[in-house]
Amino acid sequence: MTTTTVYDEMIEARRPPDLRSGVAGWLRKNLFNGPVNSVITIITAGLMAWALWPLLQWAVLQADWIGQTREDCSGEGACWVFISARFETIVYGFYPEAARWRVDIIFAMLAALIAWLAIPRLPAKRWVGLFALVGFPVVAYFLLVGGHFGLMYVPTREWGGLMLTLTIATVGIVGSLPLGVILALGRRSKMPLVKSVCVVFIEFWRGVPLITVLFMASVMLPLFVPTEVDFDKLLRALVGIMFFWSAYMAEVVRGGLQAIDKGQNEAGQALGLSYWQRMGLIILPQALKLVIPGIVNTFIALFKDTSLVLIIGLFDLLAIVRAGLTDPNWLGFATEGYVFAALVFWVFCFSMSRYSQYIERKLHTGHRR
Incomplete structure (x- = not known):
């Protein structure tokens, strides 16, 4: 039997929902x-x-934007004429003017690859990602260095500015992440020799300043290689930066691995999966998802530390700006130069931070222990 309740009093009126949206x-x-x-x-x-x-x-x-010399600056506000007059040097460094179109192609390819991988719903992301990891570095090497296919050879000592900063940051980021994952897995290995090697590697590189690493790579390393071997200065800096930040990346990844319950690994064993199958299909995807903030934080620190290559004679973005301030024709505009360099670094670092937050929201599926 169904009982029906009848109310003889009016229910208190509720506030209408706020339908306003936008700003x-x-x-x-x-x-x-x-x-x-x-x-x-x-x-x-x-x-x-x-x-x-x-x-x-x-x-x-009150800033001045248009002009070619310091006489075009009124002195009341910022003189951005300094930046516009030296803009090509800030971007390309000492790269030959006749060959700068090759740098432009690399910039365009890099921007297109990043956009393709970042924008949702674009097709063939797996193939584009494979090309970004394998094909793009080969194309960039032949275009930037030259010496093949009729292209003029450009030694790395003539590289500089923003192109050098992006080169060091890109190679460091792409190289340090997989190496850091391998080191993190090795440090958690049950094989004593593998674990010991990884622990020594991580603690050694984390225990020395990056300036010392760069200085040793530039000055001391050539003393231990045969004289007939031409070990490029930029290559030495790239190897040092990659090893240095891979040690920090390993600890970030290890934190994610330790956050995964051991039942995940046991479930993979029960399914008959091998060690690498369990790591690649079950453990690592979950661990890397948990430590996205730490990984991107390491990437941002790496990007900012590219300015330290000045101590070994490589002129990155900040070094090129500082070199321009020593020009007698542009004395007294240090504030504009440093503000512009800081703005460029902020744009790249902020972009990485925002994209990492987007990835976090996209991959957020909850986590239980």
Whole structure:
């Protein structure tokens, strides 16, 4: 028998849902969702406007943008003429002007590959990723170095600026991650010899400053190789940076491996999977997903530390800017140079940070122990 309840009183009316969206909805939800928050928002906005208005005047409103010499700068605001006049040197370094089209091709290919892999729903991502790891480095080597297919040979001592910074960062990132994964697996190995080698490698490279690594790679390493072997200075720096950051990457990955419950490994064993099958199909995908913030944090630190190659005579972006400040025709514009270099580094580091957050949200499926 079904019992029906009849109410003789009206139910209290509920507030209608807030259907506003966009900027107005976001502001109401996050900044003006109550009297106290509204007052704090207004006060904070006023303080920020008071503090940032002089910077805005100097950097934008009173700045000089067009010209070729320092005489084109009024002196009231920033002189971005210094950047525009030396822009090609900042991007290409000392790379021959007649061959800079090769660098432009590499920049375009790199941007296209990153966009293809980052934008969702684009087809053939696996093949594009394979080309980015295998084919693109070969193409970049033949184009940038030259000496083949009728291309002019350009030694690495003539590389510099933004192209050198991106070269060092890209090689360091691509090389340190897989090496760090191997070291992390080796450190957790049950084979004493493998574990000992990995522990010694990791602790050695983590125990010395990167400046020391670069200095030893540039000055000491040639003393231990035959004189007839031409060990390029840039190659030595790339190897040192890759080994140095792979040690830090190994500890980040090891933290992710230790966060995975041993039942995952036991389940793989019960299915008859080999060690490498369990690692490649079960353990590593989960571990790497958990440590995405740590991995990207290491990438960002690596990108910023590319400026240290100046001590071995390689002129990266920051070094090229500093070299321009010693030009008698541009004395006194250090602030503009350093602000521009900081802005370039911030753009790349912020982009990596935002993309890592997107990857985290995309791969978030929860985690249980």
